[in-house]
Amino acid sequence: MTMDQWSYIDGCMDNDASVETVGGDRQRADLARSIRRAGWEQIAHWTPGVPGSGSWPPMEATVTPRLTAEQWRLVPSVLDRWLVPDEEDEELDAEELAETTAPEAAAELRALISAQLTEQGVPDWSTKGT
Numbered sequence: 001m002t003m004d005q006w007s008y009i010d011g012c013m014d015n016d017a018s019v020e021t022v023g024g025d026r027q028r029a030d031l032a033r034s035i036r037r038a039g040w041e042q043i044a045h046w047t048p049g050v051p052g053s054g055s056w057p058p059m060e061a062t063v064t065p066r067l068t069a070e071q072w073r074l075v076p077s078v079l080d081r082w083l084v085p086d087e088e089d090e091e092l093d094a095e096e097l098a099e100t101t102a103p104e105a106a107a108e109l110r111a112l113i114s115a116q117l118t119e120q121g122v123p124d125w126s127t128k129g130t
Helices: 003-021 026-042 069-082 094-099 102-119
Strands: none
């Protein structure tokens, strides 16, 4: 996947962890945070406790994050929740809403997740979410 695609996942995980931390599912929040941390460590080469230790590659760069099966299984559910535009969002006008590529982005990311799980040999997985 591209760094741009990973940034969608990272942003969605950030949203999900924040919402689930406050009166939600703490385990889901922790899992979402672990996905973000994996990206920071593997892609940005962030070192905990070392300020300025990492940097993200260009958005068009190919990245190959390695997550656990449990982490990958959460991703489609989180994408379903956060990549769908809010039709009542006052920030988006009708034209911008019509042009959104969120459903297409989610479908493409699902295919990439499927390929990644197959490559990692994850048995009996599902991209239907958790």
